Amino acid sequence: MKRETRIDMVERAFELLDNKDTTRVDDIYLSPVASYTCKDWLALEEDILFKNYPLLAAFSCDLPKAGDFITNDDAGVPLLIVRDKEGGINAFYNTCRHRGAKLANGCGRAQTGLTCPYHAWTYDFTGDLKVLPDQVSFPGVDKAEHGLVKLPVIEKYGMIWVCPTAGKDFDIDIQLGGLDKGLIEDLQSYQFEDYHPYAQRRLHCKMNWKLMLDTFLEPYHFAPLHPTTVGPLLYHNLCLLDTYGQNLREAVIRKSIEKLRDQPKESWDIVPDSALVYLLFPNAGLVMQRDHVELWRSYPIPGKPNECIVQMDYYIPEPAETQSAKDHWERNMDLAVRTVLEEDIPGVEGIQIGLSSGAISHSTFGRNEPALIHFQREVAKAIGRA
Ligand code: FES
Ligand SMILES: [Fe+2]
Known part of the structure; x- marks a missing residue:
């Protein structure tokens, strides 16, 4: 991420915090339940998103x-x-x-x-x-x-x-935003080629493949769903959003950002005091954390709109060679994985049961869930169901 972006995002976060605000779009978005339950909808996603896209x-x-x-x-x-x-x-x-x-x-x-x-x-x-x-x-x-x-x-x-x-x-730069180079600049700056794979988890989940990504796309659930894990570390219902074509970058903010108020603006940096969620369309969620990066990919199971395969890859900046390094990363990864496995996934599998029940015709995405809206809208547009 460019130096000025690192500073600018801290400034944006403080402005929202000071106004007890978050990034809001103009209106709510009604997302049809069919997008999570309908076999025809899934068939279009399989044919278009998972065959034509990089x-x-x-x-x-x-x-x-x-x-x-x-x-x-x-x-x-x-x-x-x-x-x-x-x-x-x-x-x-x-x-x-x-x-x-x-x-x-x-x-x-x-x-x-x-x-x-x-x-x-x-x-x-x-x-x-x-x-x-x-x-x-x-x-x-x-x-x-x-x-x-x-x-x-x-x-x-x-x-x-x-x-x-x-x-x-394909031309990956076009897919990553074309003339808008913001996303490419971010990815380039992280130098992922120097990272090291630390661990991998593979899950078979009882939810639509998009629901797994949705869980990363709004901090409106932090306080109720994660009261003792990541909830205390991150601001509830506060996000910054930037979109790059079909992709997006959502920043959720760590409470540790407060210390920057006493420091000169030139030294500000959003990266250590946030979790940056990149949705790399169609199916990858990249979570840039202060000291590591997680890649969550979600894949539909053919013909089964209410199931998916999720693969999580955890990368670290230095190889974990000593026992104390291994212990450190094990603890570190445990928080991320436990939060998702024990809190997000059961919550979202419950959503899938609710949506599949026929009780409601659409999900209602709030103005405060702009990343979720962007993702759903881009999927619907890409498969001709917008
Ligand atoms: S050598 Fe590969 S199938 Fe026979
Ligand atoms: Fe969550």
Whole structure:
């Protein structure tokens, strides 16, 4: 984040605090319950949002060395991402060209190439087929034409985006706001390429995939839902919002910001005294905390509007090598994860039951929930249901 933005956001926060105010939009927003419960609505989201958009697939630091790979089936296609020997990043369908077996599972570091576990066809890290055992049995099969099927991928700002449809090339800067460079400047400044993956959690939740992201998009629930965890640390019902195309940055403010009032304005910095929530459209919530970053991604389960897969990745600025460092991060992560697992998720799963019951026709988003409104509106627009 640019220096002047860091100062400006503190100023905006103080102004709202002094006026006992928050960021409000002009009117309430009625969000149709169908957006959380209807199979047709979900089918549009799957077809449009999860096939045509670049999805944040990893941080660069998840794949630091040649041969490092990760796999992911959550976006509806089997995905394989591999770092090659030149340091480039490659994304493929995780599908062998022989008879379609999965080349890899989970994540790891391949030594010399990617060998299919079924009959040992072997590909290099750029996807070229290098070894075809008993080639005489495959007359006319040209190795040069049987490389892995590539998916569009871009690595930038320490992050890796993949579009899960072959041939759908994209410009990530356009998706991140186009001419408005504010979001890009923020992402660039954090230098995520220097972070280290610390932990990962994968959850199967009984809620629509959007509800998981919604939970990060308003601080109106802090005092009632989080009275003893993060509630005491953060101001209730106070947020700053900036939007960048379909994406957004929402700052919720730590009470520790008060100390800045006695310090010269030039030294102000919003980052340590807030939690900055970036919604990277369509399905990634990046939470920039004062000392670490959390990535929460939510994926629909095909045909099931009331279930989702959530993956949380927790990244830290230095590797946790000593026992005391590990203890520190374990405690630190426990607060974040416990808050979401024990408070947000049960609350939101309750919302899903309520919405699925047919009791109400729409959710009513208040003027004080502008990030929620932006996200829902952008989803509805993108799938032609606005
Ligand atoms: S399916 Fe991969 S080598 Fe046969
Ligand atoms: Fe919460």
